[in-house]
Amino acid sequence: MPEKRAPIDISGKSLADIAALLEDRSLPPVERWNPGHCGDSGIRIDRDGRWWHEEREIERGAMVRLFSTVLRREPDGSHVLVTPAEKLSVAVELAPLLATAMTSEGEGAARRLAFQLNRGDAVIAGPDHPLRMAGEVPLVDCGRGLEAAVARPVYYELAEIALGEGADPPGVWSDGAFFPLVAAGSTGE
Structure with a gap:
């Protein structure tokens, strides 16, 4: 699946340019999605920010970027991947x-x-x-x-x-x- 949102590269950009780029970005409305918990994703995010699925590193940056757009922190401090239809737990060692x-x-x-x-x-x-x-x-x-x-x-x-x-x-x-x-x-x- 091709990426629909090109990654932002801040190098050489002014803060005004970066702020303008951020104004044009939107993330899926995960805060409005409340499906029942469906289980565990098998995904772990280590202290170095690397994403793992069933103990194999996810090396495709586009996939990590896609997953991160539907990542949410729950009121109890846990992290989940959420869509309108499902919610899956994600283990986070330090920060996602x-x-x-x-x-x-x-x-x-x-x-x-x-x-x-x-x-x-x-x-x-x-x-x-x-x-x-x-x-x-x-x-x-x-x-x-x-x-x-x-x-x-x-x-x-x-x-x-x-x-x-x-x-x-x-x-x-x-x-x-x-x-x-x-x-x-x-x-x-």
Whole structure:
């Protein structure tokens, strides 16, 4: 099945261009679909954002992107693939998505950060899409209760920004909101 939505590539694009691309995107209305639970999908998403089906990695990026468009987080914190007709459990080790690249514009409180996601979309961090720490891993909210783990190279970029700006605790600004890059309960020292 050919992809109907070309993946977004944030490299070389301004945040205004990325925001315009995101305005034109829509995802299936999974929040309106409430079929009965039909079982387990046999899919597991590991800590590195790799998708597995019955212990074999799903290597087709287009398939992962398609599945991720019908992924939803349930009120109990579990994850499911949902269509109008069925709902299947998915095991998620850390986060179902991965932020694989980042673009930054501005400085300090005027900074804006966009993250490219492995599902072919992007997200601009801010009040509607906050960053938080889960232990030593930053997660960015992607809507629908889904989060993306920030890949290690991207985390190093975030840390460089945070250390360069000298906030205490270390953190980054994006879209008018400040996000500490220290584990909850940590003093940042």
